[in-house]
Each structure stands twice: as structure tokens, then as C-alpha cells.
Amino acid sequence: MPVPVRDRLGRPLHTLRVSVTDRCNLRCAYCMPEDDYVWSPRKAVLTFEEVDRVVAALMPLGLRRVRLTGGEPLLRRDLPELVATLRRRLGPTADLALTTNGTRLAGVAAELAVAGLSRITVSLDTLRRERFRALARRDALPAALAGIEAARSAGLPLKLDTVLLYGVNHDEVGELLDFARDLGAELRFIEYMDVGGATRWRLEDVVPRDRILAEVSGYAAETPRPLPGRGARPAERFLLERREQVFGIVPSVTAPFCRACDRARLTAEGTLFGCLYARRGLDLRPPLRSGATVEGLGVLVAGWWRGRSDRGAEERAALPQRGALAPSEVLRLEPWLEMHHRGG
Ligand code: SAM
Ligand code: SF4
Ligand code: SF4
Numbered sequence: 001m002p003v004p005v006r007d008r009l010g011r012p013l014h015t016l017r018v019s020v021t022d023r024c025n026l027r028c029a030y031c032m033p034e035d036d037y038v039w040s041p042r043k044a045v046l047t048f049e050e051v052d053r054v055v056a057a058l059m060p061l062g063l064r065r066v067r068l069t070g071g072e073p074l075l076r077r078d079l080p081e082l083v084a085t086l087r088r089r090l091g092p093t094a095d096l097a098l099t100t101n102g103t104r105l106a107g108v109a110a111e112l113a114v115a116g117l118s119r120i121t122v123s124l125d126t127l128r129r130e131r132f133r134a135l136a137r138r139d140a141l142p143a144a145l146a147g148i149e150a151a152r153s154a155g156l157p158l159k160l161d162t163v164l165l166y167g168v169n170h171d172e173v174g175e176l177l178d179f180a181r182d183l184g185a186e187l188r189f190i191e192y193m194d195v196g197g198a199t200r201w202r203l204e205d206v207v208p209r210d211r212i213l214a215e216v217s218g219y220a221a222e223t224p225r226p227l228p229g230r231g232a233r234p235a236e237r238f239l240l241e242r243r244e245q246v247f248g249i250v251p252s253v254t255a256p257f258c259r260a261c262d263r264a265r266l267t268a269e270g271t272l273f274g275c276l277y278a279r280r281g282l283d284l285r286p287p288l289r290s291g292a293t294v295e296g297l298g299v300l301v302a303g304w305w306r307g308r309s310d311r312g313a314e315e316r317a318a319l320p321q322r323g324a325l326a327p328s329e330v331l332r333l334e335p336w337l338e339m340h341h342r343g344g
Contacts, residue, residue: 017344018343022039044285054266068096069099080112120151120157158186193276227246277315
């Protein structure tokens with residue numbers, strides 16, 4: 001009978017991020033800057049039933065939160081069906097979230113809410129249409145804003161994630177804060193990470209946590225007060241008292257927090273990774289497709305998690321010199337290193 005597992009650093013397996021597709025309809029400069037990519041063969045992509053079996057296998061090990069991501073998860077047809085399946089599997093109260101670029105959300109937000117989604121995070125890096133077009137290489141800001149509005153109308157609790165890049169959108173901190181406050185959404189600023197996919201990454205393009213705090217203080221004319229209780233969450237949260245607004249910073253480059261990381265990532269093809277930076281994972285597709293039971297899968301995953309010692313971002317922070325994790329030639333050979341493949 002499996003019991004909750006801990007890895008070699010004592011970290012539990014509480015969270016699973018499921019990439020439901022490696023496809024995306026945007027080409028964000030910090031994630032997919034290249035002209036062409038190696039895609040997962042469709043037959044290799046896990047069915048909803050297979051994803052459900054992986055989730056079932058992880059639950060006795062301690063799993064309590066699932067986040068659907070990608071690529072762009074809303075490119076996966078019938079996603080509300082997967083949400084309904086996982087809601088039944090997880091029970092009525094477990095956290096079941098979605099990270100999306102929002103561009104396909106308008107038509108499906110209400111359905112996702114009915115299917116049992118707990119909340120949505122929309123990635124939104126700019127409020128300026130031309131800037132969006134340049135950054136994401138698609139003219140899709142109106143669609144993303146319509147998606148955000150639909151999520152709000154559907155009553156889904158909403159977060160906004162913004163990757164800040166120097167010289168690109170670092171000057172929009174104030175506008176984005178106002179936008180999030182008016183919407184009733186929590187905004188999180190994310191440091192630009194040197195993950196697989198970010199082939200143009202340079203340290204000088206990162207807007208560090210302290211600079212973000214200074215920008216916010218200047219704009220809001222008050223000092224953000226740190227909120228306690230970060231737990232395993234990647235974001236540090238702050239309160240702007242006068243504005244009655246909470247916002248977050250994910251300082252994965254300058255102040256990584258691997259020692260609390262309780263997340264595993266499942267690629268669309270069924271490989272589990274213990275870290276955003278991990279080069280090797282546990283391929284669950286062969287056992288899934290050769291009749292392994294949920295219990296059998298659980299035993300495999302438990303053994304793998306117990307051996308986990310990943311601290312990718314902390315190790316990267318200790319490097320004397322830092323550049324992109326891997327050049328595009330390597331990513332073409334090992335596409336599972338890509339952020340859009342393993343799920344951010
Ligand atoms: N397509 C969806 C989206 O953009 O929300 C989900 C997948 S995307 C890979 C998940 C998150 O990863 C997004 O919030 C995106 O901003 C973030 N991301 C991608 N590349 C990143 C990088 N180099 N540094 C920091 N965050 C990154
Ligand atoms: Fe942008 Fe998300 Fe697509 Fe990456 S996966 S290019 S972050 S929309
Ligand atoms: Fe977790 Fe790896 Fe990110 Fe550290 S770098 S927080 S171990 S996923």
C-alpha cells in the first residue's frame with residue numbers, strides 16, 4: 001500500500017503539472033524564439049484516460065494539486081472533458097488549475113468552470129497590442145483580453161503571470177498592476193529564466209526581484225509589505241496596503257526556492273520530470289500502454305521520487321557564468337528540454 005513519499009531532500013510530491021500538448025499558437029520570445037520545432041507525434045501524446053491513470057497513481061503518494069499546462073493547453077480539443085475527469089478523480093475540493101495564454105479561452109471559460117476547474121492563470125506580458133505582437137509573434141492581445149474577461153464572467157478565480165524582460169516590457173509594471181487590480185486578479189511578475197527553450201537568454205535581460213520591487217514601490221508610492229506563508233509556492237507575495245492589492249514575484253533566477261519544490265511535471269508524451277531543468281525523467285508511457293495497474297505505476301513513481309535530488313535553479317544560480325541552458329541544435333535532439341514541451 002503506497003504511502004506519501006518524500007524525496008532525498010525531504011520534499012513531498014504534492015503538485016503535478018500536466019502538459020497536455022507541446023503545440024502553441026504563440027511564439028513568445030522567452031519561450032519559443034526559433035522558427036521551427038520538433039513536435040511530439042500525435043500517437044505519442046497521452047490520452048485523457050492515460051493522464052487520469054497517472055493522476056490516480058500519484059494520489060496515494062501525496063498528490064493534492066494538478067495544473068494543466070502546455071504548450072498551449074487550450075489547443076487540446078475537448079479540454080473540459082479532461083477537467084471533468086480529473087475533478088471526479090481528485091474529489092470536490094482538490095486544486096485543479098490551468099495555465100493558458102488566454103487566446104482560446106473566451107469560447108470555453110464557462111465550460112471549464114462547469115467541468116470543475118478551480119482557477120485559471122493567464123500569462124499576460126503586455127497590454128500594448130503592438131508590443132504583444134512583437135513579443136509573441138502573433139497579433140493576439142485582443143483575443144487574450146477577451147479570454148480574461150470570459151474567465152472573470154465565468155467566476156473563475158484569476159491570476160496573471162508576467163515575464164519581465166529588460167527593454168521589452170519592464171516599463172509596464174505600473175500599468176499591469178492597475179489592470180490586475182481593476183480585474184480583481186493577483187498579478188505575479190516572473191523573472192526571465194534560462195530554461196530549455198530560452199535560447200536567447202542573457203542575464204542582462206532579466207529584471208531581478210529587487211528591481212521589480214523598486215519599480216512597484218515607485219509606481220505605488222508605498223513599500224510593498226512581504227506576506228508570510230509562502231510554503232511551497234514559487235511566488236513571494238506582497239501587500240500594497242494603500243492600494244489594497246496583493247501581488248507576487250517569482251524570483252527563480254536571483255532567489256530560487258528549490259528546497260520547497262513539491263512539483264513533478266508530466267510531458268504530453270508521458271514522461272515525468274522532477275525539475276524544470278532536469279535532463280532525464282521517468283517515462284511512464286511504456287507501462288501505461290502495456291497494461292500497468294494504477295498501483296504498479298504508483299510503485300514506479302514512488303521509487304523515482306524517493307531518488308529525486310533536483311535543485312536546478314539553485315544550481316544554475318551558483319554557476320560562475322550563465323547563459324542559455326541549451327542551444328537550439330541540442331533542443332532539436334532533446335525536445336523534452338523545452339519549456340513548451342514539459343510545461344511551465
Ligand atoms: N502557453 C501557456 C502560457 O503561456 O500560459 C502555458 C505554458 S507556458 C510554458 C507556462 C508559463 O511558462 C508561462 O507563464 C510563461 O510565461 C512561462 N515561461 C515560459 N518561458 C519562460 C522563461 N524563459 N522564463 C520564465 N517563464 C517562462
Ligand atoms: Fe508563450 Fe506559453 Fe506558448 Fe511558451 S507555451 S510560447 S509561454 S504562450
Ligand atoms: Fe523545482 Fe527545479 Fe524549479 Fe527548483 S528549479 S523550483 S527544483 S522545478
